Amino acid sequence: MEKAYEPHAIEQRWYQTWEQRGWFAPSGTGTPYCIMIPPPNVTGSLHMGHAFQDTLMDALIRYHRMRGDNTLWQAGTDHAGIATQMVVERQLAGAGQSRHDLGREAFIKKVWEWKGESGGTITRQLRRMGSSLDWTRERFTMDEGLSESVKEVFVRLHEEGLIYRGKRLVNWDPVLHTAVSDLEVIAQEEQGHLWHIRYPLVDGEGSLIVATTRPETMLGDAAVAVHPGDERYRHLIGQLVKLPLTGRRIPVIADEYVDPAFGTGCVKITPAHDFNDYQVWLRHRDSTALLAVPENGLINLFTIDAKIIASDNAPLASLIPPQYQNLDRFEARKRIVADLENANLLVKTDPHKMMVPHGDRSGAVIEPYLTDQWYVKVGPLAEPAIKAVEDGRIKFVPENWSKTYFEWMRNIEDWCISRQIWWGHRIPAWYDADGNIYVARSEAEVRSKHTLADSVVLTQDEDVLDTWFSSALWPFSTLGWPQQTPEIKALYPTNVLVTGFDIIFFWVARMIMMGLKFMGDVPFREVYIHGLVRDAHGQKMSKSKGNVLDPIDLIDGIDLETLVSKRTTGLMQPQMAKAIDKASRKEFPNGIPAHGTDALRFTFAALASTGRDIKFDLGRIEGYRNFCNKLWNAARYVLMNTEDQDCGVNGGELEVSIADRWIASRLQRTIDHVNTAIGHYRFDLAAQAIYEFTWNEYCDWYLELSKPVLQSADSSAAALRGTRHTLVSVLECLLRLTHPIMPFITEEIWQRIAPLAGVSGETIMHQPYPLADESRNDAAIETEMDWLMRFILGVRNIRGEMNISPGKPLPVLLQNGSAEDSARLERYALFLKTLARLESITWLDGAAAPESATALVGEMKLLIPMAGLIDKDAELARLTREIEKLGKDLDKCQTKLANSSYVERAPAEVVAQDRMRVTELRSAIERLDEQATRIRAL
RNA sequence: GGGUGCUUAGCUCAGUUGGUAGAGCGUCGCCUUUACACGGCGAAUGUCGGGGGUUCGAACCCCUCAGCACCCACCA
Secondary structure, three states: OOOOOOEEEEEEEHHHHHHOOOOOOOOOOEEEEEEOOOOEEEOOOOOOOHHHHHHHHHHHHHHHHHHHOEEEEEEEEEOOOOOOHHHHHHHHOOOOOOOOOHHHHHHHHHHHHHHHHHHHHHHHHHHHHOOOOEEEEEEEOOOOHHHHHHHHHHHHHHOOOOOOEEEEEEEEEEEOEEEEEEHHHHEEEEEEEEEEEEEEEEEOEEEEEEEEOOHHHHHHEEEOOOOOOOOOHHHHHHEEEEEEOOOOOEEEEEOOOOOOOOOOOEEEEEEOOOHHHHHHHHHHHHOOHHHHHHHHOOOOEEOOOOEEEEOOHHHHHHHHHHHHHHEEHHHHHHHHHHHHHHHEEEEEEEEEEEEEEEEOOOOOOOOEEEEEEEEEOOHHHHHHHHHHHOOOEEEEOOOOOOHHHHHHHOOOOOOEEEOOOOOOOOOOOOEEEOOOOOOOOOOHHHHHHHOOOOOOEEOOOOOOOOOOHHHOHHHOOOOOOOOOOOHHHHHOOEEEEEEEHHHHHHHHHHHHHHHHHOOOOEEEEEEEOOOEOOOOOEEOOOOOOOOOOOOOOOHHOOOOHHHHHHOOOOOOOOHHHHHHHHHHHHOOOOOOEEEEEEEEHHHHHOOOOOOOEEEOOOOHHHHHHHHHHHHHHHHHHHHHHEEEOOOOOOOOOOOHHHHHHHHHHHHHHHHHHHHHHOOOOOHHHHHHHHHHHHHHHHHHHHHHHHHHHHHOOOOOOHHHHHHHHHHHHHHHHHHHHHHHOOOOHHHHHHHHHHHHHHOOOOOHHHHOOOOOOOOHHOOOHHHHHHHHHHHHHHHHHHHHOOOOOOOEEEEEEEEEOOOHHHHHHHHHHHHHHHHOEEEEEOOOOOOOOOEEEEEOOOOOEEEEOOOOOHEEEEHHHHHHHHHHHHHHHHHHHHHHHHOOHHHHOOOOHHHHHHHHHHHHHHHHHHHHHHHHHHHHOO
């Protein structure tokens, strides 16, 4: 083996082997265990969030596979409608073209081409992560089978009246020219204005003052509303006001919606451009007041670009003064405010903070816009979905996310599922010349179902479905639904969904609704919600901030110049490049060194504490790369001492030492911890247990303790066999324990270690996962070992504090030992001498002690003679520190015991423990005091 | 406006049913001891955000205040 661990040398090779041998596929036997990957965008690339999430899923999958479960990790990608279409449109724009220049068919062809080109990136990167996805079952949301599922679901929901088409206000993205759902709208606080505008009364001299943040929409006002109980305006209800700039007459109406305390208490009602106003309008549209208004008051002012309509594109434009026609909405706002001011109708302008809706993809200000769209009636689907979580058929981990889920589900609105884009599942609806709508799986089915003659011309709806519509079906569409496949029978419901909180609404909730509806059962039993991966300073990683880390760069390493150029090219705001350049150079002066996949995975696992966000610090991954190296070198040591030697697997007497028994006992406890931790999705605790056992127990103590046995000429063949046997068998087990988190290094080492441990098999992947064997917990041996360790630590402490070279053998004198101490000394002399580097061990009995530094092992006093070399002050300082520390503990204990109610009420064993402690502390302090006195007297 | 979290060592975080506050990184010493300098050995470091309560006992349970995040929401 190489002296240093080099991940590159092994990772690629092992992944290829695993995949080629078909080892990721379900075994076909055992308890089913299935996870669906949250399908990444097919044309995307792997970011830290994916890498984190996939590490956790792969750890679970490998864990269950090793436990003998019939394990499937379903692979696949998402077509990501808007996102993907935008990428391709941007490419076209680079060539000076728009999708409309190409036409629908050619454009879609282009997108498929792009998918073909870049579609392999993310799946390649998933492989780099070691993800044991079953690639033979890989699906794509727009492949044939999944498209079948989409159609089937649409048609069935439509038949039940749970999908309908309707004209109403939607969130309109004027840049993308499509409707988006409520979830795709991000409200951002912005500094705006509240304009107070005078609306003169038609009769008489008076006027009303209306406060608005959007003066440009006044061109489409249908009414002015006041609160019915508002004394100031009660007498004006039913009167008409003259709409400024147009002269159009609109009524004053009364509606509870108006808050008399806000603004002026008068609200302009623009039903075609404001969600609230639309609701008000619905209540009043049949009133004579509104019937008198053009279009019944529902006046659509905007084109799909959110420009004011003009006479050449809309009949309603006659209502709009020509000077505003064709203006962009924000242009129109400026113009209208100026004109109002000139006309003396602008009473005042107040600064006003408000939430402005933006499209999550385009960033454009979203416009409430009146269009025909398809909707899912969500209420009837939500009800059982709420219940499934309430009664525990689905459990959120951490549990409190269920509150977020309930909160949203209980206030859920109908879901707008149609999008006016081209890349996606075309809506299976057809129209005849009269505008009749037919929904079916195909045009042929429409014709046969409705007995339409071939002469009837049908055109399919132009729209496509929201991407999340097909994602919602993922847990069963990937298994072959609507066909009744064996996979569905075996693997649905899946076991756990691993995902981020940001898509609980987008995806998790909708999968639950659809799963219950079409499969009659929940899609997964648990939802593990992990946190967001942030940068080292807690900032969200984003291209625009220039703080993105690419998981592949952490694995392979990247030089500074490449990193900087990666971060500064293709920025939306190129002026940021300089700052990003500077910050990156400061943070990574030498670029990023290679760490390997296993170190990255271990880091993610170690950071994955209960659902909170994680700050990704390079220091952590470095530490875990070192851990890989540690494990690697431990294996080298083991191999050096066991290869071609008798490890006792073919029989022969085994003599085990205290160290052998101790490490076996510790291993059992570690196995127990790791299993418990994984069972609770506490990957951090699992990683920690593995780390501590490997480094602090196996390497620091056990390997060191094995050396005296292996190197001593006096060791019997049985003792050598025993130690070799423990060396290999503990390591072999540790590798299996660690494999789900670090698959590569464990496989590589295991291949060499397993035969020595008498274990055969093609791969560690299919070896049984270690289960704790309580009977091997050996409390007695741990107590013995504790004594041994304290002895050694005592000597080392003195050595360190007295600045004595680690290599210098020391004599040690002992006082005040018990019969047990001397028996132990007898038993463990070899270990003590080697690990503490002792020249000799001598009982002092009655004799006077020379000048020495001291340590205590229980009651026994350990003296290291300093023969004139003693640094009196240093030793005194050390003793004083120790005495003070013990003194503090003693005080605490004594105070507690002096409290009669404590002694009476606390459990007897707790009190007894404290009493014992007091005795121990007193005696220890006494001994240290003696020693301090002696030193002082020197 | 409603909701959910968080606050523990310089930094990043653990802390199981309340019972002696822990780890990693960093820092400071000593050391090239033949598994590993991506290392070994040793050391230092805390008013557990503030205040109050329950309890024999609180980092943990309750109340309250402060600060920081995030999510949802139609106040024009």
